[in-house]
Amino acid sequence: MPTTPPRPFALLAELTYRCPLKCPYCSNPLQLARYKKELDAETWQRVLTEAAALGVVQVHFSGGEPLVRRDLATLVATARQLELYSNLSTGATLADGPRLDELKSAGLDSLQISLLDINARSNDWLAGTPSFEKKRLAVELARERDFPITLNVVLHRHNLDHLETIITLATDWKVDKLELAHVQYTGWAFRNRAALLPHRSQVEHAAKVVATAREELGGQLEILHVLPDYFQEFPKACMQGWGRVFLTVAPDGAVLPCQTAREITGLEFPNVQNESLNEIWFSDPVFQRFRGTDWLPEPCQSCDRREIDFGGCRCQAFLVTGDAAATDPVCKLSPRHELIETAMAQAGHEPTPLEYRVFGTAPETTSGGR
Amino acid sequence: MNEKRKLCCPVLARGVRYRWDDLRQQHQLLFPEGMLILNDTAAAIVKLCDGRSLKNLEDELSQSFPHNPIQTDLLELLDRLAGRGLIDDANNAS
Numbered sequence A: 001m002p003t004t005p006p007r008p009f010a011l012l013a014e015l016t017y018r019c020p021l022k023c024p025y026c027s028n029p030l031q032l033a034r035y036k037k038e039l040d041a042e043t044w045q046r047v048l049t050e051a052a053a054l055g056v057v058q059v060h061f062s063g064g065e066p067l068v069r070r071d072l073a074t075l076v077a078t079a080r081q082l083e084l085y086s087n088l089s090t091g092a093t094l095a096d097g098p099r100l101d102e103l104k105s106a107g108l109d110s111l112q113i114s115l116l117d118i119n120a121r122s123n124d125w126l127a128g129t130p131s132f133e134k135k136r137l138a139v140e141l142a143r144e145r146d147f148p149i150t151l152n153v154v155l156h157r158h159n160l161d162h163l164e165t166i167i168t169l170a171t172d173w174k175v176d177k178l179e180l181a182h183v184q185y186t187g188w189a190f191r192n193r194a195a196l197l198p199h200r201s202q203v204e205h206a207a208k209v210v211a212t213a214r215e216e217l218g219g220q221l222e223i224l225h226v227l228p229d230y231f232q233e234f235p236k237a238c239m240q241g242w243g244r245v246f247l248t249v250a251p252d253g254a255v256l257p258c259q260t261a262r263e264i265t266g267l268e269f270p271n272v273q274n275e276s277l278n279e280i281w282f283s284d285p286v287f288q289r290f291r292g293t294d295w296l297p298e299p300c301q302s303c304d305r306r307e308i309d310f311g312g313c314r315c316q317a318f319l320v321t322g323d324a325a326a327t328d329p330v331c332k333l334s335p336r337h338e339l340i341e342t343a344m345a346q347a348g349h350e351p352t353p354l355e356y357r358v359f360g361t362a363p364e365t366t367s368g369g370r
Numbered sequence B: 001m002n003e004k005r006k007l008c009c010p011v012l013a014r015g016v017r018y019r020w021d022d023l024r025q026q027h028q029l030l031f032p033e034g035m036l037i038l039n040d041t042a043a044a045i046v047k048l049c050d051g052r053s054l055k056n057l058e059d060e061l062s063q064s065f066p067h068n069p070i071q072t073d074l075l076e077l078l079d080r081l082a083g084r085g086l087i088d089d090a091n092n093a094s
Helices: A041-054 A072-081 A097-106 A121-128 A132-144 A160-172 A187-191 A199-218 A277-283 A285-289 A314-321 A338-346 B038-049 B052-062 B071-083
Strands: A008-013 A059-060 A086-090 A108-117 A149-155 A179-183 A222-226 A245-250 B009-013 B018-022 B026-031 B034-038 B087-089
Touching: A008 A086, A041 A277, A041 A338, A059 A072, A059 A187, A059 B087, A072 A086, A097 B018, A097 B052, A108 A132, A121 A132, A132 A149, A160 A179, A160 A199, A187 A222, A245 A277, A245 B071, A277 A285, A314 A338, B018 B038, B034 B038, B038 B052, B038 B071, B052 B071, B052 B087
Parallel strands: A008 A059, A008 A245, A059 A086, A086 A108, A108 A149, A149 A179, A179 A222
Antiparallel strands: B009 B087, B018 B026, B026 B034
16 A cells, blocks of 8 residues: 655745744744744754755745845755755845845855735735835845846735736836735635635636736746635645645754644644654655545545645645545535635625734734734 | 747756756756756757857757757757746847
């Protein structure tokens, strides 16, 4: 029965959960304060070495805000020595000239910069802190240094209607690629779901805007549009399958099949401080738990799509149905699909305040106070 | 997007890197947020995309593969890679 799993191609290295921004759809865990201890540079260098030996070819340095780590360039240089392709996912508010120079000479391959909306007023409201101007400047500085730049805009109810302007802005800022990713409702986003879920008409309009822009812009700007799974018939192949292509190492050294997996209670995650990545990937029970298709429940088990979507997102199944081994409820064939329909019907009926990401207070204790 | 591009001097675009994966015995083309697995022919072509002229590239290839004309492969591959923004023209690279 046990076949050797494929080797992973990509490592998400979450260097820290610290971040100057407070985005209400952050994919970091709600209980940020629990994971304050961060791996030191030496341990990260070992992790990178083990990842390369395991088969990883791309490393995404992320967070939180990876630029809060002063040793980031050292880690980038290690990745380069190991012939890993390195990408930095950043809010870019800390990306000044000297910092970018340092990363360039360390061998950083590409930059992904987040933007929340089309102007300072709206961007800064969503980020919970002034950041638009800093982002604009960082894109300019990165361009001067010849980094390939992807501008990443997370889409939701409050910015979807600005999509034309978002695309114009990406063209004006001369980025190489624009990634438009709808909010994935896990982590902080699940907490803010009622405030963030768009109306179906907004989503449909957005698809048309993207199609028109692609035609008009041709090769000038590559637009990647990740569709929102709540509005699809079938779930997405989350992580292209659990423990199949990706792995995440969290700031405290926990190794996760996906960055939001620690929301699933009852799973005990391995840690790079106790075991090697190789042992973890091939033998750890958490990585085996939802790997492949043997574990799939019905209706997935007898479904033609089981090798396409592997039952969808485990975190979503857990958050929405309470059972991490259930069919992803966004699937129209899920017996619990009505939970998604109800959430969509309820969203946006009354103005819901955004709950910003905070570091230090466990939100459970404050949620009753609003 | 679909019209054929006529490249004068193909060069790997910014942020695109060729890599031999020793573990998987595989040619890879890496770029921001993605990768392609290349066969031997494609890898031979990609490795010559260093800004030299298309003519020079063709000559070099026909020396490496004398019994296996890959002229059509070449133009098709370059067109596909250019369509995905993975190669530029050294003459008007931004």
